[in-house]
Amino acid sequence: MKLTGFIILTIGVLFDLFGCIGLIRLPDVYNRLQASTKCVTLGTCLILVSVMIFVGGAATAKAFLTGIFILIASPTAAHALSRASHKAGISLWEGSVCDKLEEDKK
């Protein structure tokens, strides 16, 4: 049981690290949002699962509640932010292939 918790904790922490490396390395704001939001959400939810395994008791319900809230709220915030930055006129990377929202506006 302890080994399972350590494995889940390690995978979650490494997902957090890879999301933050994506936040540094990728070229424009949409790519950064794409990489970092998904990786960091999964990593934090795995850390919360390991809290359920290690601590137990009343912390299980709080970790479950926090995980559900993060799974709902983080993609919502990312979607609102990408839509807002597109409306604010922040340009895409020059190597981007298509921009469907711009085509829909015409």
Add this chain to the structure above:
Amino acid sequence: MIGFAYGVLVICCALCLYRVARGPTPADRIVGTDILGIVIVGFCSVVAIKTKQEFYMYIGLAWALLSFIGTVALAKFLEGKGFDE
């Protein structure tokens, strides 16, 4: 083992703060603060594992709520509309 998790999460926070400091556009800074909030929820969880104290989960839950509300408010501000829509 817990020390490894602490170290990696501190590196994650440093990378997010680098993006907040160096981001060429305002949207990059908002993305940095959003990701920093979620990483801090994970950090509170690791502290809860280390100390076996459950009240650190309250800090994580409150931080997740405030981070979400702050990100949506900043997105509306970036879009140039009022907060009521």
